[in-house]
Amino acid sequence: MLDSLTITDAIDGLSKKEFTAHAIVEACLNKIYKVDKKINAFLWIDDADAIAQADIADKELSIGVTHKEKPLLGIPIAIKDLISVKGHPLRCASKILDKYIAPYDATVIERLRSAGAxxxxxxxxxxxxxxxxxxxxxxxxxxxxxxxxxxSGGSSGGSAAAVAVDECIAALGSDTGGSIRQPASFCGCVGLKPTYGRVSRYGLVAYASSLDQIGPITKTVQDAALLLKIIAGQDYCDSTCISEPAPDYPAKLTESIKGLRIGIPKEYMIGGLDPDVRNAINQAIKSLENLGGIVEEISLPHTEYAIATYYIIATAEASANLARFDGVRYGLRLDGADPLEMYYNTRGKGFGQEVKRRILLGTYVLSSGYYDAYYLYAQKVRTLIRRDFDNGFEKVDLIAAPTNPTAAFKLGEKSADPLQMYLSDIFTISCNLAGICGISVPCGFTNTTPRLPIGLQLLGKPMDEEKLLRASSCFEQAHEFYKQKPVISEE
Amino acid sequence: MDDTKFNIEYIAHLARIKLTEEEKTLYGVQLGTVLDYIEKLREVNVDGVEPTSHPLPLINVMRTDETKVCLSSEDALRNAPLKSNNLFIVPKIIE
Incomplete structure (x- = not known):
């Protein structure tokens, strides 16, 4: 049962010597053996390496190292396959990086290691x-x-499913247009996208550099606060990282939200919203009001242009970032008579369909003659989207909305139609374009059989994760949806 | 969306990606739909609006100029598809 611990509970039990880190890791590995053939959340795990790390943690605990000194000592954290961990595979779930072994630790990994994770x-x-x-x-x-x-949602679907089913205690994901918040919402976990620049991107394989952020996927808000505190803060390996030190997020969680102004963007409560989602969000909003929040309607008038803007900016940046996968220095190489043919063959075979589509779209919007019409134009609309939030945050402290228009959709339902898939991200994308912070926290279930989790999204001003976490925690404590777990038969 | 505007073969060449005939047809249609959708942006009046290339007001970040440990050439070459003599080996470029 140790696999079902939160970070907070695990720290408590480890410090009281009720169980060992070895036992936690074993419980998580057992869960992976039992259920991962059904879920497929993990791409790779080295049992011996995980147990060796746990034994080191146990040794430190036994000689008196405390969680004050190493806040995550003995806690297993699963890592999305695009964050570099020295000596571990790093494939970004792509054939083009098959057999790639990361030569260095990302900054977030260095910080997790120093914290004893x-x-x-x-x-x-x-x-x-x-x-x-x-x-x-x-x-x-x-x-x-x-x-x-x-x-399970995406792109951090593996991290969210692994946390939901207790294959790990917590996980890291990354969010470019909703990739932490949407899978967290679909799987019933907490997912936090920090403010752009709050967490170092050094060692994160870049998709869209002006939008990407690493963040925690956890069982509770308290755990998200704990993890963020460890991974946030200045890094000289990432010049876009904000210099302000990370505040003590967990310490502020218990403060009341009395008087906090919460805005409901009218553009988010639209027709396409699933009735169960609408219900759950309306109830969540009432609950925030009961907890002392002052709710008012606001307007983010450029919301409907966010997806079009995103698919120009993100694909443009992706086409440049993914140019590095050329078969020369690492990853897959398919031979050709000359370098050009080698590039064509390697990239043609190595990338999957969606990656090729996005590189092609990005190449097109940046190509000669179209730059102004697409890329520059989208950058201007991005300014307007940012201003919407600036204006909104003049009136309110936080924005509350659904994380997604529906609960988890069926496998295959949207995969043949890229545009339909893109449109499902309507509520999460603006946050990345504006560079603000956002969280998804469980707020109920659908009335379907089986029932599916629904996520409440809260959005905060840049660098105001503290308020975001406080409001989410307050809401979470009032409902305790996190205590409800999916049941998977283990045969 | 007219075909003269979005030439998939030319774009694939610029992106250095070899596509099969089926892929050209499929992506051509799919990206055509996406580009039609993107046309929605033209409804927005962007006159006089400054572009945002980055969400942060970035200033140049400096650090002290000191030597630090970096990847050894052995580590940097570890994932190379083909290497020899501490170098990456590629197909012949100059005739």
Whole structure:
């Protein structure tokens, strides 16, 4: 049962010597053996390496190292397959990086290690984080633990499913247009996308550099606060990282939200919203009001242009970032008579469909004669989207909305139609374009059989994760949805 | 969306990606739909609006100029598809 611990409970039990880190890791590995053939959340795990890390943690605990000194000592954290861990495979769920072994630790991994965490395996994702369902993984999709016929969401679907089903204590994901918040919402976990620049991107394989952020996927808000505190803060290896030190997020969680102004964007409560989602969100909003929040309607008038803007900016940046996969220095190489033919062949075979589509679209919008019409134009609309939030945050402290228009959709439901898949990200994408912070926290279930989790999204001003976490925690404590777990038969 | 505008063969060449005939047809249609959708942006009046290339007001970040440990050439070459003599080996470029 140790696999079902939260970070907070695990720290408590480890410090009281009720159990060992070895036992936690063993419980998580056992869970992986039992259920991962059904879920496919993990792409890779080295049992011996995980146990060796746990034994080191136990030794430190036995000689009196405390969680004050090493806040995550003995806690296994699963890592999305696009964050570099020295000596572990790093494939971004792509064939083009098959057999690649990371030569260095990402900054977030260095920080987790210094905090005593156990770096626990590689989780599945959409190839290069391009997708909303994990169906674009070259190594098979991740299934939703609440209904195996449905998607776990994406792109961090493996991390979210692994946390939901207790294959790990917590996980790291990355969010470019909703890739932490959407799978967290589909799987019933907490997913936090920090403010752009709050967390170092050094060692994160870049998809869209002006939008990407690493963040925690956890069982509770308290755990997200704990993890963020460790991974946030200045890094000289990432010049876009904000210099302000990370505040003590967990310490502020218990403060009340009395008087906090919460805005409901009228553009988010639209027609396409699933009735169960609408209900759950309306109830969540009432609950925030009961907890002392002051709710008012606001307007984010450029919301409907966010997806078009995103698919120009993100694909343009992706086409440049993914140019590095050329078969010269690492990864797959298919031979050709000359370098050009080698590039064509390697990239043609190495990339999956969605990655090729996005590189092609990005190449097109940046190509000679179209730059102004697409890329520059989208950058201007991005300014307007940012201003919407600036104006909104003059009136309110936080924005509350659904994370997604529906609960988890069926596998195959949208995979043949890229545009339909893109449109499902309507509520998460603006946050990345504006560079603000956002969280998804469980707020109920659908009335379907089997029932599916629904996520409440809260959005905060840049660098205001503290308020975001406080409001989410307050809401979570009032409802305790996190205590409800998916049941997967283990035969 | 007219074909003269989006030439998939030319774009695939620029992106250095070899596509099969089926892929050209499929992606051509799919990206055509996406580009039609993107046309929605033209409804927005962007006159006089400054472009946002980055969400942060970035300033140049400096650090002290000191030597630090970096990847050894052995580590940097570890994932090379083909290497020899501490170098990456590629197909012949110059005739």
């Amino acid at each position: 156990i770096i626990f395996g590689r989780t599945n994702m959409d190839e290069f984080a391009m997708g909303s369902s994990t169906e674009n993984s070259a190594f098979g999709t991740t299934r939703n633990p609440w209904d195996l016929e449905r998607t």
